[in-house]
Amino acid sequence: MGAGHAHKLYRHGHSPVHALPPHCKLAAVFCFVVVVVSTPREAVWAFGLYAVLIGAVAYVARIPAGFLLKRLLIEVPFVAFAVLLPFVAQGERVEVAGLSLSVSGLWGAWNVLAKGTLGVAASVLLASTTELRELLLGLQRLKLPPLLVQIMSFMIRYGDVITDELRRMRIARESRGFEARGVRHWGVLAKTAGALFIRSYERGERVHLAMVSRGYAGSMPVIDEVTASRAQWSYALTLPACALLVCLLGWIL
Amino acid sequence: MHVPDGFINAPVSVAAGVVAAGAVAVSLKGARRELDERTAPLAGLVAAFIFAVQMLNFPVAAGTSGHLLGGALAAILVGPFTGVLCISVVLLLQGVLFADGGLTALGVNITVMGVVTAVVAYALFRGLLTVLPKKRRSVTVASFVAALVSVPASAAAFVLVYAVGGTTDVPLGTVFTAMVGVHTLIGLGEAAITAATVGAVIAVRPDLVHGARGLATPLKLRVGGELVDAQPAVIEGPVRSPRKVWIGGLVASLILAGFVSFYASASPDGLEKVAADKGFDKGAEGKEHATADSPLADYGVKDVDNARLSGGLAGVIGVGATVLVGTGVFVVVRKRRTSSETAASADTRTPEAV
Incomplete structure (x- = not known):
């Protein structure tokens, strides 16, 4: 598809990672995250190795570090929560710079931060090397119910349309001098949401009629069947395999 | 979040x-x-x-x-x-x-x-x-x-x-x-x-x-200058038997009780923990809970050594007992209600009959 159709999370490129079939990438990312989550938190070095692995994939995929780090910012609200953990957790306490912190709370915060960050980084890499439509095809190949995949594809296809509708309503409100300042203005905003629901629902009905008139009978035709060769599978699964090795080492040592 | x-x-x-x-x-x-x-x-x-x-x-x-x-x-x-x-x-x-x-x-x-x-x-x-x-x-x-x-x-x-x-x-x-x-x-x-x-x-x-x-609001038709209720379109939905819902609920609770309690934390629950911390379970130590000797005491089945397995079994047995007692109560209440209803309707009918 052309540039206008790509979502802003996707970064166009021709790297080996971009070229992999989407379902291989999905499976690899999922296995990687599962392995990371089941690593014991005391094996601090293991998480360093995972970060190196992620960095290597980002290098192969030619994703700049700045891009990756900027997308990691989504984690921020939850980092704030992790910072609180050492103060509220129970167990023995240590003095760090005059503050009394719980040891298990510190471990917990580390655990959540490390695993959460690695999970987000893996997801970001997936989203920035795979087009949306490919991602959906991949989910379908991974035997997700076709109806669910259709619903997702409609959501993605019309997500921007509906968001734009919301934006136009905001512009219309503002051009009439409306400015939401507090609870008193919730009524107007709620009417916006109500109107948006009615418009979305009616658009859904029109879309359905348009589809029926073009011969839709409950399932979408698959026009570009993606298949993966054994080599592509083994290439994609290198990442979780390396991670599994690190994880096993983490349990043994 | x-x-x-x-x-x-x-x-x-x-x-x-x-x-x-x-x-x-x-x-x-x-x-x-x-x-x-x-x-x-x-x-x-x-x-x-x-x-x-x-x-x-x-x-x-x-x-x-x-x-x-x-x-x-x-x-x-x-x-x-x-x-x-x-x-x-x-x-x-x-x-x-x-x-x-x-x-x-x-x-x-x-x-x-x-x-x-x-x-x-x-x-x-x-x-x-x-x-x-x-x-x-x-x-x-x-x-x-x-x-x-x-x-x-x-x-x-x-x-x-x-x-x-x-x-x-x-x-x-x-x-x-x-x-x-x-x-x-x-x-x-x-x-x-x-x-x-x-x-x-x-x-x-x-x-x-x-x-x-x-x-x-039901549709109104104007027939000859008067508003008449339109016949509502009859929508026939499949009649759902309560038995299906009942069996589904039973299976879900059995799975939860038997399987998920397998993974439940082995530490005592919050109340027991607070009791142990604050020491107000000391007095209770001498005279254990009256049913402490029962085969299901402390959510485990006696003579089954594996703690998790016995916890799961106890859960399943507990669900079974709850279902039996609940069904019994339900049946009794329903019987009483229907009998009182028929009695009430019989009462109201008598003046008409007279």
Whole structure:
């Protein structure tokens, strides 16, 4: 598809990672995250190795570090929560710079931060090397119910349309001098949401009629069947395999 | 806030994933019943609506603002099955695309934020509608209460998941108070916005509000200058036998009791812990609980050594006993009620007969 159709999370490129079939990438990312989550938190070095692995994939995929780090910012609200953990957790306490912190709370915060960050980084890499439509095809190949995949594809296809509708309503409100300042203005905003629901629902009905008139009978035709060769599978699964090795080492040592 | 990776341990994440997959499968089926072959476009568009409406900021005061979570709203507007489905799709895409919420925590997120919110909100909403007078205002009031309760309920569900599979031993009482307290405040905002939104939709297209379908005024025909009630179109739905629901509930509770308690933490529950800490179980030590000698004491089956296996067995036996006692009570109450009803109707009939 052309540039206008790509979502802003996707970064166009021709790297080996971009070229992999989407379902291989999905499976690899999922296995990687599962392995990371089941690593014991005391094996601090293991998480360093995972970060190196992620960095290597980002290098192969030619994703700049700045891009990756900027997308990691989504984690921020939850980092704030992790910072609180050492103060509220129970167990023995240590003095760090005059503050009394719980040891298990510190471990917990580390655990959540490390695993959460690695999970987000893996997801970001997936989203920035795979087009949306490919991602959906991949989910379908991974035997997700076709109806669910259709619903997702409609959501993605019309997500921007509906968001734009919301934006136009905001512009219309503002051009009439409306400015939401507090609870008193919730009524107007709620009417916006109500109107948006009615418009979305009616658009859904029109879309359905348009589809029926073009011969839709409950399932979408698959026009570009993606298949993966054994080599592509083994290439994609290198990442979780390396991670599994690190994880096993983490349990043994 | 979405639960990230590493927050809930692996077995509980898997269990929550199984629950979420089951819920999505059930709601796929249910949505097909609610929307038939229009499911894909309509559910997709409603999901897009929820995604967009979460970006609508509601200013609270002094520069802070909140946004709608949408679980209760979706369940009331499009029905519980489609509602759960739409929220799950939004969460799935947020997890895969925007890295919002961990991939392994997807099951937890869908269960806590989608299933619990929508189911609690819809059950409460329908319950209130049967009690309240059949007016438009009742729908608004019911959606207010439903949304208000659904948010802390979801927070409480999260605390439950956290209690079973949390990775940090934060005192549960603190987590519960903080989570439910904060979310009651959030719930107030959510409730006000949900009620106003439902009110706005019902003012324009009352037929679109799934939860208020019984309120539609019957069509009138003008026949020869007089208004006559039109024959309502007869919609024949499949009659659902209560037996199916009953068996489903039984199987679910057996699985929960037998299988999930397998993974439950072996540490004593909060009350027992507080009792042990504060030392007020000392007096009870001498005279143990009256049933402490019973074969199910402390949720384990005697003579079964494996602690987990015996816990699971005890759970299954407990569910069986509860079902038996409950069914017995139900049968007795129903018998009494029907007999008193027939007696009452016999009473009222006598003056007519005379």
